[in-house]
Amino acid sequence: MEKLKSKAERLLEEVQQAEEGNFILYLGAAAGVGKTFAMLSKGRQLQQSGIDVVVGYLEAHGREETESLAEGLEIIPTKKIRYGGAEFGEVDIDSILKRDPEVVLIDELAHNNTQGSSYEKRYQDVLEILSHGIDVISTMNIQHIESLNDIVYSLTNVRVVETVPDSVLERVDSFRLIDTPPDELIERLKSGKIYPQERVESALNNFFTEQNLSKLRELSLRKAALKVSDELNEYSVAKRDGRRSQTNTVMVCIDHHEESMDAVRYAKRLSDSLKADLIALQITSDTLGNPQKSAQIRKHIRLAERLGATIVSKISGDKTDAVIESIEEYGITELVMTRPKSRFFGLLFPNLTKSVMDRRPQCIINVVPFEKPSPTFLEQLKPIDGISDNLRYYLSSLAMLVAITGISFVGKELLGIVNITLLYLLLTLFSAIRYGVAYSFFTALIGVLLFDFLFIEPYYTFSVNDLRYALSFIIFLIVGYTSGKLSDGIKAKNKAIKSEETRFRRLYELSSRLGDFEKEEDASRFAVEKLYAIFNSKTMVLIPDESDKLKIASAIVNSEMFSSNECEVYRLPPNDQACVQWVYRNGESAGKFTNTLPNVEMTYFPSKAFDKTVAIVAVELPILDAPTYELLSAFMNTFAVSLWRIGLFRQNQHIKLVEASEKLTSVLFNSVYHELKTPLAAILGSVSTINSPDVTISETSEKELLVNIEESAFEMERILKNLLDFARLENGLMHLKKDWCDVEDIVGSAYQKALKQHPRDDVSFSFDVDSPPIKGDFSLLEQAMLNLFDNALKYSKSGEIKVHAAKRGTHLLMSISNPSDIEGSELSNIFDKFYRAEISAKIKGSGLGLSIIKGIIQAHKGSINATKRYGEFILTISLPIDANDSKMNSNEE
Amino acid sequence: MGSILVVEDDSGIQKMLSISLGAVGYELIKAGSIKAGLVALSQNPISLVLLDLGLPDGDGKTFIKEAKMFSEVPIIVVSARDIESEKIEALEMGADDYLTKPFSIGELIARIKALSRRVREKDESIHNEISIGKLTINLVNKTLMLDSKPVKLTKKEFELLALFAKNRGKVLTHTFVLENVWGRGYGKETHYLRVFMAQLRKKIEENPSIPQYIVTESGMGYRMNEPLS
Structure with a gap:
């Protein structure tokens, strides 16, 4: 028994080990500190101790030392991908997985893969390899860490494009910091050990200044120290009460402005140092109808997701209210916002940050400064919703002003000055309700000017004799602005609610109808139709068959409906096929607008029920913004549940059918046995009576017996005929x-x-x-x-x-x-x-x-x-x- | 009167047939295969053949084909095969009747009698007049008397009746009747046949629902019978 248990435990350990590989990362402050060298040394060392080590990717930069170290290690050739006329070598995951070594060395974790690779980023390659239970040793420079991106920028003035999310770094089991003092590094650079001689000069002038290197070195050391203290901390906390303490919560507000990115990154660093949860708040209101803004917000949300934040969406006409509510709701201790715009307009149109601050919420407010110059006044004025509508609203406001002015001017005596004022006010209110704040303010302003010019003494000048009129004008302007703002708020809220309603209605329609189907084909046809109704573009549903092969169950291509048996006609391009396979294997969405295989036509979503991908839905989307993503996610869930139910239903049907046919067979045999036995007994009995030498019977009795035999024989024939007919009917023959x-x-x-x-x-x-x-x-x-x-x-x-x-x-x-x-x-x-x-x-x-x-x-x-x-x-x-x-x-x- | 040739490989059926038919006065010649059957047919005066389809040296239909090349002897197929297409095929190849096993000996004797009478009459002379039960059909004047009373028939009805009368005892397939009365190309127009047959039966039968003269052979066609007296 004891032996058995220990064996089971060993097996369990093996299984757990096999589940995920070990991830070691060599971190350095800059190129040339010796990360690759250290990685290869480690590799050789492991190899010598009998471990199966291969090189998955090596960036030798032509350095002799490094190349000589790689000798003796098996190198998996890179996958050649052609892009823009040049050929690039990328990590060949498939070959590595096929080769199945114990350890893979992969240089340059932060690298962006060439378009056409299966993943956008090399760290995704690494994560996949790790998920197959293979250990990975990799290298990276400090400036590539996502949350440090803006710090690095502010320190060195160099914007790093290739970044690695912090969530990936959290996956790292062991960090090794490679530290080389800056002067030594510069020495190595000068002697050509890092870059070829011709690049040394420009490197020294740009990135490899002693100042930059010192700063980055400090940053790496700090990060490493933080990591160490984290681990110690976690260890001691875990020891003390078994779980991580949780008192602080950081919330960052996301909007469509570029600055949100910095705010999110700052919030991440803050939450890390405070060991606090991170919430990203997105307020849905006026941005719904604007694809540009939506895309921008979606981008910011993605960043926040990558940094491990919880996304909270709020629908509200008043952003300030939404922020204050969320602070109370989630017990926020630290709020991260962008700095208010100190411009002329900032006074007239209060900034969100400012208005939140004015409400004095019970939390610390962190204000992140801008990095880029704020847009100019002219840029601010530039219409966002397309010039035509804006211009139209301005022009119609103007036209109405002219009309009112005309009427007032002609009927000046008749109307009286008070009524004329009220007419202008009426128009301002109309503009406010109809068009919004910009237009009502515009109407009020022009109205005041016209009124002053035409109706207030001295006539035909913009000056006033009676100073009380000046006060009236200011009041008038305030009324114009506030009424417009009010109406804007109501409209935004209505719009948000309406759009939310539409989404819910569509979802409701879907879920209520999806329950009706008994066949996968019907459900998928319905799903495809509904998606087509929403997006009006190419949609399809793929369902795995018994042999786990994905087949198109329904599709709408070029507005034409294909059902399951016609779908053979339509074949996916190879890239899309790979994408479908990937989605099915990994159970995550891929394709256009995602990080995986983004350069295919459609976006592929897994429809998962109980963690099993039961279908893949493909949609050709114009854009993948937050509401669309949410709608589709909900759609996928509903669809998956429906398919799951159909599957169960069919299984059940099948079992019932088998049971019924078994029962039928037994009943049939019993029945036939008895039915045939009865006339047979009559025949045998009669015949044996006639034939028996011991029995003497009269001629009449014999005749009777013979009639009996005949009747019984006919009865048997009838039963046989019925049985045959019955069998034919049952089998549909x-x-x-x-x-x-x-x-x-x-x-x-x-x-x-x-x-x-x-x-x-x-x-x-x-x-x-x-x-x-x-x-x-x-x-x-x-x-x-x-x-x-x-x-x-x-x-x-x-x-x-x-x-x-x-x-x-x-x-x-x-x-x-x-x-x-x-x-x-x-x-x-x-x-x-x-x-x-x-x-x-x-x-x-x-x-x-x-x-x-x-x-x-x-x-x-x-x-x-x-x-x-x-x-x-x-x-x-x-x-x-x-x-x-x-x-x-x-x-x- | 010649003998009856029984082409059948099952000894039980052979024994049963020879006893029961012998008791009625028929003389039987037995053959256990197609080959033996054809030899017997060519060497003996045979008045009728009882043929099984499942024979050791092939399908009994081959026998029909071969026999019809040198003999006009009536053939009754006696088979356990109860498939319509098989029956029609055998009839169209030249078989006169088809009896499904199991059958009663009375049924078999009735069919044998019906067929041999036609053959005998045909042998005697060409008839201008055929009498069946209460029907008297004059083929020259194209008139029909029922119980000595004239019955008015349309041209097609008479043609239909005449065809059945000339082929008394023989099962006529739908295709055969249609092609002989309406002409080639009408072989599939069974609708005509059903309509005219219903009309004809109303004129000649006492109870058209239970016809006595022209009976329906389900899955095969029709046959004209001498009504049971």
Whole structure:
């Protein structure tokens, strides 16, 4: 037992180790400090201790020392990717995964991959390799850390483009800081050990100044110290109370302004040093209708996500309110905002930061300064929503002003000065409600000027005699501005609510309808249609089949609908295929507007239920902004649940079917066994009586026995025929051979056959058949009628069996009635297989007769019903006269 | 009167047939294969053939094809195969009737009688008048008497009746009837046949729902019978 346990534990450890690889990162202050060298030395050292080490990527920069160190290590050739006429070598993940070493050395973690690679960034390659349980040793310079990006910029004035998110660094198991003093580094650079001689000069002048290097070195040392103290801290905290203490929460406000990026980065550093949670607040209001702004916000949100922030979206017409509410709601201790704009307009249009500060919230407010000069006044004025609308609003405001002025000027005496003022006020309010603050303010301003010029003494000048008018003008302007601002707020809120409503409505429509489908094809067709209705572009749904191969289930391409079997026609380009495979494998979205394989046509989203990707939805999007992303995410969830449900439903159906068929088989065997055994016993008994030498029987008795044998034999034949028909019907093997049949003929010949088998003296027949020929299978219909008369003759009480048939529209209506004791309550069961009515208990039969009749009638697209009325058992059959008629589409031949 | 040739490989059926048909007065010649059957047919005066389809040296239909090349002997197929297409095929190849196993011996004897009477009459002379039960069909004047009373028939109805009368006891397939009465190219127009047959039956049958003269052979066609007296 003990042994078993330890073995299990060992296995568990192995499994856990195999799950994720170890990640070692060599961090340096600048190029040339010796990271690559250290990485290779480590690699060799591991190799010597018998570990399987390969080189996944090496940036030797032509340095001899480094290259000589790489000798003896296996190098996986890079994947060559052509882009813009040149060829680039990138980490070949597939080959590395195939080679499956224990450790891979990959240089330059921060590298941006060439377009056309499967990932945008090298760190993504590394993460994938790690996820396959392979250890990775990599290198990086300090300036590439995302959250330090702006600090590096402010220190060195160099903007680093290639950055690595902090979340990736958190994944690093072990940091190794490679420290080289700046003077030594410059010495190495000068001697050509870092860059080729021709680049040394420019490097020395730009980045490799002693000052820069010192600053970066300090930064690296600080970061490393922080990491060490973090680890110590975490260790001690974990020891003390088992979990990390959590008292501070940092919130950063995101808007469409470029400065948000810096604010987010600052907030990340702040939250790191405070060991606090980070929340990024995005306020949805007036930006919804503007794709440029939305895209910008989406970009900022992505950055925040990468830095590990929790994203909070608020819908509000008043941003200040939203911020204050969030501070209370989330218990924010540190708020990060951008600096208020100290411009002339800043006074008139209060900045969010300022208005939040004015409300004196219960938290520390961190204000991040701008890095870029703020836009000029002219840039501010530049319309954002497109010039046409703006201009139109200004012009119409102006036109109305002119009209009012004209009317007032003509009717000056009649109206009086007070009414004229009110007219201008009315117009200002109209502009405010109709167009917004800019226009109402504009109207107020021009209105005041016109009023002053035309109606206030001295006329035709902008000066006023009575200074009280100056106060009136100011009040007027304030009214213009505030009313406009109010109406703007209401409009923004309405718009936000409306757009949210539309999204919810669409989602609701989707989820309420998706529950209806029983087949994947139907659900996916519906999903594709809905997505097409929203985005009006190429959409498709891919569903994995039994062998895990992804197939297009439905697609709309060029406004044309393709269902599952037509989709073979449409093939995805190879890049998209790779993308689909990636999404399916990793369960994350990829394609256009994402970080993975962004240069394909469409964006691919996994539809996941219980962590299993059940479908992939592809949409050709014009843009992937925050609301779209949210809508699609919700859509994917709903769709996944629906598919999951369909899957379960089908499984259930299948199980039921198998159960039913098993039950059927056993019932069938039992029934057949008994049914055949009875006449067989009669035959064998009679024959053995006749043949027995010990028994002497009279001639009449012998004759009786022979009749008995004959009847029993016919009974057996009948059972066999029924069984055959039944099997054919059950397996769908019943092929109708349709031809014109005379109904009277069918009835007559069936009657004759039935009478032959069950002669009854106490039953008479009456026929009332008036029908044109109908199209059907004569033999089968005759068989159905034969079974029917058979039943009637067997179960009828003495009396008359009445057959009535007549044409009713496109159908033949037929009724067969006979006096019977069958219980009305049994009627619903009589068409079931093997059902035997109470009254039939003493009569031979398989219980298949009526179910065969029903099968035959249904195969003719007809229907059959049973009723009991005035002691009469009535079967009503309705058959189409010509089932091949255009109205009744038949799928026969 | 010649013998009945039984081409059948099952000894049980052979024994049953020879006893029961022998008891009625027929003389039987037995053959267990197509080859043996054809030899027997060519060497003996045979008035009728009972043919099984599943024979050791091939499909019984081959026998029909070969036999019809040198003999006009009526053939009744006696087979367990209960498939419509098979029946039609056998009939169109020249078989006169098709009986599905199991069958009652009474049914078989009735069919044998019906067929041999036609052959005998045909042998005697060309008839201008055919009498079946209460029907008297004059082929020259194209008139029909029922119970000595004239019955008015349309031209097509008479042609239909005459065709069945001339082929008494033989099962006529729909295609055969249509092509002989309406002409080539009408082989699939079963709708005509159903309509005219219903009209004809109303004129000649006592109860058209339970016809006595021209009976329906389900899945095969029609046959004209001598009504049971």
